[in-house]
Amino acid sequence: MYVKVENLKEGDILLDDVIGKSPVPLMEKETTLTNWHIKILEAFLVNEVAIVEGQLSEVVVKTETSEEKKSNKITPIPSQRTDFFQHYLQSVEEHKKEFQKWQAGGGVDIVKIREMILPLLDKAIDNPDVFWKILNYVEKGNYISHHSISTGLLSGMIAMQLDYEKGMVVQSALAGTLADCGMARINPRILLKETSLTAGERKEVDNHPFLSYKMVKDIKLLKQEAKLAVFQHHERLDGSGYVNGVKAEKLLLISRIVALADVFHAMTAERPYRDRQLIFKVLEMFRQDFFGQFDLSAVKALTNLFTKLPSGTTVQLSDGQIATILFMKQQHPTRPLLQLQKDDTILDLEKRRDLYIEKIL
Incomplete structure (x- = not known):
């Protein structure tokens, strides 16, 4: 009836x-x-x-009960979450040690890189919401190591969302982790600079994909596709990237994945000379402001990682208001229907383009 x-x-x-x-x-x-x-x-x-x-x-x-409502969230149990972040911070420290060895002229130990990223990737697969939290751990003074580990994780997760077979998921994660290894060959003064780079400094930094490729090109456990992704991670589909300005037909999907993961983390994490931007805002920018530069299938996969939020999830908005998710929209995943906690008002973010979800509480 x-x-x-x-x-x-x-x-x-x-x-x-x-x-x-x-x-x-x-x-x-x-x-x-x-x-x-x-x-x-x-x-x-x-x-x-x-x-x-x-x-x-x-x-x-x-x-x-209030406890049952909380259980509807996708947040893992505390022990899982704690184990993940302890492991994440340990991997960042291990990467920092390796980076210092590279600065001293040492080569890449691919076995150690695998030990840093692959067990962590396995844990992230079980708890995809941890990416919301990772960004809160980034230290400006240790940005490169945080960025490398996070880019590796994101690259592996995007590849998995795209149904890559396991071997290529691993290669995507390794390529993402090693994409910036060539930064170890850049003048340390530039890496620690907290103000905007000069034209000369920017030119030196922009050469790091080539330096990274030189460091990984002879590694037997790294497939040729992954090595090429390291070299191409700043190229764009429309030819606007660097080092060679190649276009879509010359960019492998793994290169497109690492490129997307690299930019996404760089925009959403605190950097020495740039403040972080909101996750949902950046996801919308990939579809709008950067349209034509990034692979749409990869953008959709990345978006899926951050928008699988069930009804009842508590969030904080960009204006500080606290709200509860009522409904996630498949057509507009970054613009859900919310209920404000202060007065139970229903808020449709699709109609309030000035507001974004800032974080999960």
């Missing part, structure tokens, strides 16, 4: 899909409604829905 939305109660069960403005159902049939679902229906101006007859009066509703 059809029931007006204002007459729905918790425990009612949908008889049919609820269709919104997108081709994807707003809610699927057989969904057992909660107050969250009813608020979503009201926010999307749905007048009435079909429910299983008798549900309005016969279903005994079990009210969620």
